[in-house]
Amino acid sequence: MDRVYCEPCWLFSDRMCLSHHPSWTVGINDWQGLSAKIKKHESSRAHLAACVVFDTWKNDLTVDAQLDSEYKSQVRFWTDVLMRITDVTLTLASCNLAFRGHREKVGELNSGNFLSVIDLLARYDPVLRELLDKKSNVNYLSPSIQNELIALLSQRVHDEIVSEIKEAEFYSVIMDTTQDLSKVDQLSQVFRYVTVRKDEADNAIAVDINESFLGFQNISDQTAQGLETKITELIQSKGLPLHKCRGQGYDGASTMSGIYSGVQKRILDKEPNAVYVHCAAHNLNLVLNDACQHITEIKEYYDILQRLYVFFSQSIKRWELLENHLKSKPTLKRLCPTRWASRRDALYALRFCYADILQALTKITLRSKKSDERTEAMGLLKAMEAFEFVMMTVIQEKILETINIVSQVLQKKDVDLLQAASLLGNATCTLAQLRDQFDNLKCTAQGLASSWGIRCNFRHKRTRRIKRHFDELTEDQRLTNPEEIFKVNVFYMCIDTVVSQVRTRFHGMDSVTRKFQFLCPTELLRASDEALNESAQTLAAIYNEDLSSEFSSQLLSFRNALGVTDVATALKLFLTIPVTVASAERSFSKLKMIKNYLRSTMSQDRLSGLAMLSIESQRARRMDLTEIVKEFAQKNVRRRGRFGHC
Known part of the structure; x- marks a missing residue:
């Protein structure tokens, strides 16, 4: 064909x-003028359109392929967007930060932390920049999407913890309640269980004691029956069998700890092996509280400490005057009525700032023009210049230092009953020995008093005279020496009260500990075969559903490095029993940060979800966010289309 086309x-x-x-x-x-015709044709609209289609066809880019490529690009874009939004949600929740602001539009003033962080990231991230530049109603930045992502993230953490509890042989419940800002009673759910870490060869390499938080639950019925019903429902809703519960940890409130109709007794009736252990940390606080309440001099001493803090802290000028004297020294601390560790800090600050406080009070009494201010300063100054006050400072610091060591350890998640009992036993011995160290404490107090310019002698008090009636055998107060009066009526009584209260209040813990004490390595090696066999049979009889009749023989074999199946079970049982409710108490600190006065209308589901992501933040950070995105995308048909069925 002699033609061109x-x-x-x-x-x-x-x-x-x-x-x-x-x-x-x-x-x-027509060959004449062909080059001109070609040039004219190349610039025609029809030719240019045909060339575009021709190039597409030549590169194997069909319309279907182009549409598929565009669809995949959109799927990648929306997946990347949601990954970033989910990560921002998790970060804000982990840091206890509020999400929403006064307005719900990106870029506006007071738009809240969530939208502000998105706007900040969009300055450097092209994906979020493209999202904000899109003129579309869909951007996944609304409060409802935030709630949905919080729910998905917290549910994934919840399911992972529940799965671990189910894999563990036993678990214990640790529950405590508090009132939030909206006057709603919140129940903190904490579960204690033991996990065994293994290597690639499936050999056990470590044992971990876990106390995991599983959310807040609002309580409407605060009676023992109502709380027991709610706790049982919560356990069953997680798919956990109640017959695997081996411990209960509550505070000392009668509703929870009552021996006749308290929550612990009601659950114990359903599961006899769910032993109740009164929170050791609460018990320790009650020991010191009893010592304070029953001895007038100690009560007055702490009242003066609180008055000192209030006196200086209620006035900017007085506080500034004190700060000028203290310089870099620790300042006065407020006394917390429930946390005795704060009292140790207050005593520490008082001892190292004693002379500076005396100088500040003296200046106020001499220079102040307010009569009530001078009167209060003179009263505090007179109290602090008494040698009894210095002596009380030394004694109380020694007692609280001993108790505080135990208190700090008891608040750890991985502490067990043997450790707690051992620490309490050592503390009791130390305090009992302190009874014979009055002269040493007096020497220490005299040295401090001399350095502060305080007279080192006890003040004389009027001898108490008892009114005599006819035919009655009465006599006046026998002790007349002020030092002896202080030693007997204050020092001895304080030490005796603390020691006796420790022994009385921790009797229940000791009874549980004695059942498992033979499993301690030192006892296991030291005990005779007969004693070991008797202890093992007693424990096997108590936990007959968990330990077989071969437990005693296995225990003897364990001592000789042989089979240990039931021994491992017994150890897990012991480690599962709770010691304190400190984990539940710590969750209340998070509750106050999350549900503050600016967020008091927060829903219960959002509150519980945010609390879980904050308290279990390490676990939440290990999550694969792509799985969260997939779950989010499967919620409805429109999302499945946008995210490509993930």
């Missing part, structure tokens, strides 16, 4: 186009 136009030219010239599709044989 345009291949793109021959294949893809639009025959209906007005600029279409059929000669280029059938061929041209």
Whole structure:
């Protein structure tokens, strides 16, 4: 065929186009002026359109392929967007930060932390920048999406913890309640269980004691029956069998700890092996509280400490005056009525700032023009210049230092009853020995008093005279020496009260500890075969559903490094029993940060979800966010289309 034609136009030219010239599709044989005709055709609209289609076809880019490529690009974009939004949600929740602001639009003033962080990231991240530049109603930045992501993230953490509890042989419940800012009673759910870490060869390499938080639950019925019903329902809703519960940890409130109709007794009736252990940390606080309440001098001493703090802290000028004297020394601390560790800090600050406080009070008494201020300063100054007050400072610091060591350890998650009992036993011995160290404490107090310019002698008090009636055998107060009066009525009584209260209040813990004490390595090696066999049989009889009749023989074999199946079970049982409710108490600190006065209308589900992501933040950070995105995308048909069925 002696003709020339345009291949793109021959294949893809639009025959209906007005600029279409059929000669280029059938061929041209007019050779005169051909180059000019070619140039004119190359610039025609029909030819250019045909060339675009021709190039697409030549590169194997069909319309279907182009549409598929565009769809995959959109799927990647929306997946990347949601990954970033989910990560921002998790970060804010882990840091206890509020999400929403006064307005719900990106870029506006007071738009809240969530939208502000998105706007900040968009300055450096092209994906979020493209999202904010899109003129679309869909951007996944609304409060409802936030709630949905919080729910998905917290549910994933919840399910992972529940799965671990189910894999563990036993668990214990640790529950405590508090009132939030909206006057709603919140129940903190904490579960204690033991996990065994293994290597690639499936050999056990470590044992971990876990106390995991599983959310807050609002309580409407605060009676023992109502709380027991709610706790039982919560356990069953997680798919956990109640017959695997081996411990209960509550505070000393009668509703929870009552021996006749308290929560612990009601659950114990359903599961006899769910032993109740009164929170050791609460018990320790009650020991010191009893010592304070029953001895007038100690109560007055702490009242003066609180008055000192209030006196200086209620006035900016007085506080500034004190700060000028203290310089870099620790300042006065407020006394917390429930946390005795704060009292140790207050005593520490008082001892190291004693002389500076005396100077500040003296200046106020001499220079102040307010009569009530001078009167209060003179009263505090007189109290602090008494040698009894210095002596009390030394004694109380020694007692609280001993108790505080135990208190700090008891608040750890991985502490067990043997450790707690051992620490309490050592503390009791130390305090009992302190009874014979009055002279040493007096020497220490005299040295401090001399350095502070205080007289080192006890003040004389009027001898108490008892009114005599006819035919009655009465006599006046026997002790007349002020030092002896202080030693007997204050020092001895304080030490005796603390020691006796420790022994009385921790009797329940000791009874549980004695059941498992033979499993301690030192006892296991030291005990005779007969004693070991008797202890093992007693424990096996108590936990007959968990330990077999071969437990005693296995225990003897364990001592000889043989089979240990039931021994491991017994150890897990012991480690599962709770010691304190400190983990539940710590969750209340998070509750106050999350549900503050600016967020008092927060829903219960959002509160519980945010608390879980904050308290279990390490576990939440290990989550695979792509799984969260997939779960989010499967919620409805429109999302499945946008996210490509993930």
